[in-house]
Amino acid sequence: MSYENSKELYLGFDLSTQQLKIIVTDDNLNHLNTYNVEFDSEFKKYGISKGVLTDESTGEILSPVNMWLDSINYVFDAMKKDGFPFEKVRGISGSAQQHGSVFWSNKANDLLGELDSSKDLSSQLDDAFTYKMSPNWQDHSTGKEIKEFEELVGGADNLAKITGSRAHYRFTGLQIRKLATRKNPKLYKETSRISLVSSFVASVLLGNITNIEEADACGMNLYDLNTNSHDDELLALSAGVGKIDKVSEDEKIKGIEELKSKLGDIKPITYKSDGLISSYFKNKYGFKDCKIYSFTGDNLATIISLPLNPNDILVSLGTSTTVLLITKNYNPSSQYxxxxxxxLPDHYMGMIxxxxxxxxxxxxxxxxxxxxxxxxxxxxxxxxxxxxxxxxxxxxxxxxxxxxxxxxxxxxxxxxxxxxxxxxxxxxxxxxxxxxxxxxxxxxxxxxxxxxxxxxxxxxxxxxxxxxxxxxxxxxxxxxxxxxxxxxxxxxxxxxxxxxxxxxxxxxxxxxxxxxxxxxxxxxxxxNYKVEIPNACALGGAYKASWGYFCEQKSDFVNFNQYLNDKFDFNDLDHxxxxxxxxxxxxxxxxxxxxxxxxxxx
Structure with missing residues (x-):
């Protein structure tokens, strides 16, 4: 692949359960190349199968965080060997499996900021995590917490009214409560920050822990979509200081503030970058003025791989069926x-x-x-x-x-x-x-x-x-x-x-x-359109980075769909x-x- 005619390049990440994929696009949204690593093929040392570690007795399904760090080095090393011009990359964004969480230690920011480019990431960041594993979206070990979350607010529909979804095994708030109350309360206390997998990847690229992006934050059962802020009662329950935990009011307030600090502020929907890529990646791979834009969840990245407008629907017909749609209406249900x-500010993605x-x-x-x-x-x-x-x-x-x-x-x-x-x-x-x-x-x-x-x-x-x-x-x-x-x-x-x-x-x-x-x-x-969107999650990430960079150059918000429509040829779609x-x-x-x-x- 020759990049000689490309003045600007953009990278879109997709960190899924079984692989890391990086797509390369130019400033006209053309897909130029794809690089990837299959975890089971290259990282057998972690004992994984289909990218995860499974404990049938507990229902836990976990991913080793260091494996993800290794995958970033692996793919960038492959790109470097391929002669990829990192210096032309202006922006990176992407997606990751939704709901998974990463637990940082109080050493994390120092370690992220002092990385030695002659070494790999995992060997230097091993002490950056209090918990070396991340609960995977397939995890089903939180049945107890599902009941507790829904009972707190008076049922599944009421929880959906607040957070956009009923309680689900994989959702982050439930996983945090499990850790804080029955799996390892000491480890929870020692945790300095909690990222979603999406913000974890962005943090590694930035060299400091960045905030969770608002759209992905909706997959936690903690974020109130009506007030655009965390719900204190749900935070209290997640932190193990809820009504059922029978703690004092002072302990409850302290526990809520502690979890708020661990989660950090939620980053509102914006085109603005989180900052420049860290010196580690500049020195090791040759990046220059590359900006990192907030990462989001995989389904959310899929809907921005096409210029979908309000009331458009995407129907994915796989082994299962998934329906994604764009709407301005906040009309929640426990069933989706x-x-x-x-x-798109003031818009929602519905998913069935x-x-x-x-x-x-x-x-x-x-x-x-x-x-x-x-x-x-x-x-x-x-x-x-x-x-x-x-x-x-x-x-x-x-x-x-x-x-x-x-x-x-x-x-x-x-x-x-x-x-x-x-x-x-x-x-x-x-x-x-x-x-x-x-x-x-x-x-x-x-x-x-x-x-x-x-x-x-x-x-x-x-x-x-x-x-x-x-x-x-x-x-x-x-x-x-x-x-x-x-x-x-x-x-x-x-x-x-x-x-x-x-x-x-x-x-x-x-x-x-x-x-x-x-x-x-x-x-x-x-x-009605029949479309092929290979690598939609990564492609959506690359589009998000390209759009963000374009808006920043203009110092003005440009409607995302307008931006895509100006560059996207609908004649290429089979209607x-x-x-x-x-x-x-x-x-x-x-x-x-x-x-x-x-x-x-x-």
């Missing part, structure tokens, strides 16, 4: 996540995670192929049936695995709407399952994104179309009564809001029959047309809402 947007995605569809594909004597894993017959499928008041719910959204045990449920009555059916022809599974999975996305984009794209005065929609809504209400999703009422706005653009990514997005059917049900107002069946699926939405209320729970 809301985070601050990492580059489903366990049952491709796996459930593949089971029906296999049943179809068995019936028709097709031996391989071909989707041809499935797609042939799906292309002809029309909604006929039959709907199924297919959960071969226990589902996250809605929270339900593994089960299958099939129903038919006869008149105004919903009747369960034990079995029907497998051909009915083909259309039904794609419909029910898509309608679930539609019902849950509706409240987050509620009120969008509506006329301020009544129109013929709005009157038409009101009639549909009234007919739906007459047939099904009040509709609820995850215990929250649906209303006219939530049921009739349509997304702006929809972007489909992931393995199953290569199946055009599936995404065309999904597009026909979700009803984008503008376009496709769909049959607009959005209106014909209102009954299906009503059926699904009612069927979900009858699901079995563990």
């Amino acid at each position: 996540h809301l985070f601050k947007h990492p580059t 995670c489903y366990c049952n995605g491709s796996l459930a569809r593949e089971k029906i594909r296999d049943a179809v192929n068995e019936k028709y004597g097709i031996e391989d894993k071909s989707w041809d017959k499935f797609n042939e049936i799906l292309d002809k499928a029309k909604f006929d008041k039959k709907l199924g719910i297919y959960f071969p695995l226990g589902e996250i959204v809605p929270n339900a045990s593994a089960q299958f449920k099939r129903s038919i709407l006869e008149g105004n009555e919903l009747k369960d059916v034990e079995q029907w022809d497998v051909e009915n399952d083909v259309g039904s599974i794609v419909e029910s999975q898509t309608l679930s996305c539609r019902l849950r994104t509706g409240p987050m984009i509620s009120g969008s794209n509506k006329e301020s005065t009544p129109t013929e179309n709005s009157q038409h929609l009101h009639q549909i809504y009234d007919d739906l209400h007459e047939k099904f009564g009040d509709l609820y999703t995850d215990g929250k009422p649906q209303n006219f706005d939530s049921l009739t809001s349509r997304p702006n653009n929809i972007f489909y990514v992931g393995g199953a997005s290569n199946n055009h029959s599936i995404i065309k059917k999904m597009g026909s049900i979700l009803g984008a107002n503008n376009k 496709f047309d769909v049959d607009d069946e959005w209106e014909s699926y209102f009954e299906g939405a009503g059926m699904l809402a009612k069927m979900e209320q009858e699901l079995k729970h563990d």
Whole structure:
């Protein structure tokens, strides 16, 4: 790769569970190169498997922090060997696995500031950490803390109203409480600062501990998105001085202030850099005037790898299904996540995670192929049936695995709407399952994104179309009564809001029959796109660095999406047309809402 024609370069990091990846872009956002290291291949000395250490007896899943330091040296060394022009790099940003935490000792800042460029990072920073491990997002050892956090505020929905999410095993506040109260209270006391993995990487590059970025801070169950500050009662619980800990008021106040000091101030969403890269990296690799911009979480970096605007949706169709959307509405639920947007002030990223995605569809594909004597894993017959499928008041719910959204045990449920009555059916022809599974999975996305984009794209005065929609809504209400999703009422706005653009990514997005059917049900107002975003997290980081540097040169805030749109050619994206069946699926939405209320729970 030749960089001769590039005046400015930007690096985007992605520190994931199993590898560190660094992407190189130029000032026109062109992706020039990628460097990476696979942890299992190069760092066997840490005893890891798939990048982590697992203790099945406790549910703990941990990553060695020194391994991450080694990975930074490893990739930069590879770039240096490749003749990479570090002196041209103007900015670095990136992402890391969300929710993980790094526990610094009181020696950390001194050690970070005195690094010897002739040595590697891990050998010099071993004493910089009180805890040599970082809880991984897969960790599930905090069941006790989940109950304590939700009981403190009166339930999962109330916690979501405050922090954007209900309590989850992996969330940082719960992990801190586990450490402070039952795993190692002494170690917690000795900890000087606590970083998220994202701010840890930025701190290493800067040579001093930097603040946690606001968007990533939303994944802690500690940050109040309504007040843009930490919640004192949640901090007290995390620090082990909450109501259930039966401590004095003075101990509580002291414990809150202590944890606030450990976490540091939260860095508001901004284009401004955290500072210049440290002398260690200048001397060792040849960086010059390179600025470090705040790192964020991996999902948050994904949404800035495209110029997504308010009410745009990104649907990731992997083994599981993840829906990301941009919204100005703060409409939280215990069944999905809301985070601050990492580059657009006063915007949020909504995230819905489903366990049952491709796996459930593949089971029906296999049943179809068995019936028709097709031996391989071909989707041809499935797609042939799906292309002809029309909604006929039959709907199924297919959960071969226990589902996250809605929270339900593994089960299958099939129903038919006869008149105004919903009747369960034990079995029907497998051909009915083909259309039904794609419909029910898509309608679930539609019902849950509706409240987050509620009120969008509506006329301020009544129109013929709005009157038409009101009639549909009234007919739906007459047939099904009040509709609820995850215990929250649906209303006219939530049921009739349509997304702006929809972007489909992931393995199953290569199946055009599936995404065309999904597009026909979700009803984008503008376009449906099939996009390939290799290394989206790292790419989003590089874009963030490039944008930050551009704004700083102008000494003015430039809208991130405007910046991307000025440089990003939408003609490169593959958009496709769909049959607009959005209106014909209102009954299906009503059926699904009612069927979900009858699901079995563990």
